[in-house]
Amino acid sequence: MAIDKSSFVPPYYQLAQILERQIRAGDYRPGEALPSEAELSEKYGLSRMTVRRSLSQLARAGLIRTERGKGTFVSRPELDRAVFVMEEFHKEAAARGLTSSVRLLEARLVPAPEKAAGKLQVPAGTKVLYIRRSLLAGGEPLAYDRKYLRYDRGRPILENELQYQALPEMVEKHAEALPISSKMVLQATVLNDEEARALRVAPGSPAFLLEQVLLAGDGRPVGWGWCLYRGDRYQLTSVSMAI
Known part of the structure; x- marks a missing residue:
């Protein structure tokens, strides 16, 4: 070089x-x-x-x-350029006079299930870091967040960090490759029994599902996750101007 x-x-x-x-x-x-x-x-x-x-x-x-x-x-890569991201969740709650918080429900190493292994392009059963969190505003759960991350570096899993970090920050801590790009897909869905319990709504309730994949410089996926936002508390707004 x-x-x-x-x-x-x-x-x-x-x-x-x-x-x-x-x-x-x-x-x-x-x-x-x-x-x-x-x-x-x-x-x-x-x-x-x-x-x-x-x-x-x-x-x-x-x-x-x-x-x-x-x-x-x-510099820290600017990866979270979507409507529903953790930073904006906290800002929106504060703008409405609500106290926001994140509750870490689970953080452990697990054998990668088939879908997660496919998303991360690793053999099924590879040890990956799995995280579940609930995002609350005013004590009410508004979003249910789940992530799978490559775990290449073997660093200790610190729950106080995982509670508040966004997906790119988590990957930087626990994967060898630096995430430099992000792909996000937003779609409508309905909640199953587990998701409904986490969000304290009825099963079958509508929700927004935001899926995110983080990619390293060589195109290799290093993190994958999805977050569900309650459909009764969120809406998408588009503003345009006539010229």
């Missing part, structure tokens, strides 16, 4: 590509500091100005951020 100074590709662009590949491969994880400009300059035989130009390109792409006096850090 050296700089080819005889290439028609500018050195600053080559360095930016090298650092981007390292970030997407998880060599540098979200919140972790990159080497300093001086260290990068010495390692790759480039001027400080060239290194600075490479970092500027990565910053424009949203991959890194610079904190004055502290250094350059890998």
Whole structure:
């Protein structure tokens, strides 16, 4: 991964590509500091100005951020761009004067069932991390959340972290690959007996189902889950303007 100074590709662009590949491969994880400009300059035989130009390109792409006096850090990928996400759940509850909370119902290593194994592209029976949570507002359960995550790193399962983290953050903790893209599908469904009990409504009640798959840089799925939102408490709104 050296700089080819005889290439028609500018050195600053080559360095930016090298650092981007390292970030997407998880060599540098979200919140972790990159080497300093001086260290990068010495390692790759480039001027400080060239290194600075490479970092500027990565910053424009949203991959890194610079904190004055502290250094350059890998940015957290912006993956949760859907209507129903945990951050927005808390904001919406607060806007309505309600106290939001998350209740961790289950967090354990399990043999991947067939569907989860297919979604994560691992052999059935592979050990994966399974999480169940209930999202409450004003003490009332409004959403029922279930996730399956790759468990490559063998880190301890800390319940206080899993209670509040979004899916991308969970994957960063427990999988080797860094999630860099997300696919979400929203559809209507009805609740089965278990789901209805969790949401304290009648079986067969309508709900929104939001399914999410997180993908690493090589396209490999590293996390899969789905969350059910009560149909009697949520609605979709579209606003358009006549020109």
